[in-house]
Amino acid sequence: MTDTPRSAALELASQPYKYGFVTDVPSDTAPLGLSEDTLRFISTKKNEPSWLLHWRLEAFRAWTSMKEPRWAKVHYPPIDYQAASYFSAPKAGPKTGPKTLDDVDPEILRTYEKLGIPLREQEILAGVTAPSVAVDAVFDSVSVATTFKKELEKHGIIFCPISEAVLKYPEMVQKYLGSVVPVRDNFFAALNSAVFTDGSFVYIPPGVTCPMELSTYFRINAKNTGQFERTLIVADHGASVSYLEGCSAPQRDENQLHAAVVELVALDDASIKYSTVQNWYPGDKNGKGGIYNFVTKRGACRGKRSKISWTQVETGSAITWKYPSCILQGDESVGAFYSVAVTNNAQQADTGTKMIHIGKNTRSTIISKGISAGRSQNSYRGLVKILRSASGARNKSQCDSLLIGDACGAHTFPVIESRQPSARVEHEASTSKVSEEQLFYCRQRGLSSEDAMALIIGGFCREVLQELPMEFAVEAQKLLGISLEGSVG
């Protein structure tokens, strides 16, 4: 009788990835392959000081002796690291150093316009939306524009491409780079340390609350290239900042590697809120193409009463391997991890967090919402480690899985290691399904099938979405609806 709703849903499900277009710009690309010469090529392109080249070489030598991790619950054919290019920059763009939007290739500006990322400050300021967001736009291996730099400088805040920070603030970069994620930390972190190209650097001086959201938008455009960005955020005593990361990539049949490293450092009484809406190209329905998102993100609560929170909404990528973590070193420091990970079709996600309690009375919260549909596999992997020194430590973890259909899988691997008898650790887990009954109830009240799905999923993820800055929460909920559309027949 009524096969209308079903076919409408299918039609929507097959709608192409909205951000999958390619920008046609002449680019300066390193030859395929990875060797010490590649690192020299990158270092020269970026006019880097010699200490950084040595740092890269050390990382590269470590990497060559390391093995790709295979413990995650993800499967993919061996990656040929010699078949990719490790540097690609649009030609028209100037190298590092100060630049204005007029120097940027108009094609690239149009790309960000199409993606809805505002790069023209005048237009943002003229707009109705306050508070505004400062953006660093990274296109393949280089940052093409950073907005509101002047405004931020007034507060002593540094927000610039990391390649620029290396030249302008070398002591600061040298002091903190690799201090949270050492070059030998893991296979992908070592690779990143060797070949990282761009990313953002943020420094918030003592006592300053950053007056606007800071955000970096990563775009992979060129073919056969990986993106290896590096982000470093330092909040000095009593400083606070909220930072948001977004991303997308063209739709291609080949898999592309994205191996980023993000390091956060919070000193006494500082707070850093790091939010991600990850929407890399997930591959097609049959699992062809898509981004391999192998990322190391870690925050160090070095100071007393410091706070770091990770909020992530992961909807894209063919494979996600990512465990944003907190090292709670300062007494009474606080770590949080709020995560929504959605997998559909043939996507695989193995994501979670590590909370390492070192200081006294440290606290951590973990809320993980995994949503699986299609034939996808979604795993939560978490470690709560409480050292002997962490008297009075507390952790609360909650892992909820939502299944859509019968062909997908949800797995949770929570590990708790406590050497401190006074610590309190609570763990709750649940698994539920989106029922046909719920969808019908919403549609009976007038909601289209995609709005019904978005509403139900939004409800399931509410505790995480409410951690996102308001505008992004709305976007994220829509994105969730789109990612899952058509997954209930």
Add this chain to the structure above:
Amino acid sequence: MLEIKNLHVAIDGKEILKGIDLSLPDGQVHAIMGPNGSGKSTLSYVLAGRDGYTVTQGSVTLKGKDILSLSPDQRAAQGVFLAMQYPVEIPGVTTMSFLKTALNALRKARGQNPLDALQILKLLREKAKALDLSQELLSRAVNVGFSGGEKKRNEVLQMAVLEPSLCLLDETDSGLDIDALRVVANGVNALRAPSRSMLVITHYQRLLDYIKPDVVHVLAYGKIRQSGGPELAKELEKTGYAAFAREDA
């Protein structure tokens, strides 16, 4: 308003409704009574367009237009509302935001401007008060942790807010104590209007003391076996449904 002709419905190939004819004029209230398992809920679901209920024969028109080819949300936009026998829980979604999303979706489909959060809040408070529902309930997740009575009143609240033209009430009285029953009935009666028709499904005569129907139909074994005035309900209370033995078995 609603014309049902020779409606046959199967679930998983098993015929449940075996030729229903029913004509519900504008502004009227008809009651459908019948024993458990006679197909009352099936009728309400098939009118609202739920998946899995296959119409094998017959037609249904609303205000002269076929609705069987429409999706549930399109039917809702045409004015169909179903107060369900077992209201569904939606964790994490507040009743307030659920109704805001629903009302604005319907307004959009009907070519009206959306209401903003403040207008919705005002509207909901007023309607909730009339149904003796606490404000606090509006900020709780839809039906999660609601008592049986609260769930049923929440259905009537939604009906009052969404202003449908065809109200289908499936055992809205079951599980209600006498005071709650009175409140719900008052809420429903307040919605009676010349341009709105209601199909009130109930197992017991009791509800019909409060919501006076124009016509009472008896549905048993997939067919309407008898129709009459309100007095038919009283009679059934005495005789029960035993008289309507299966004739097809």
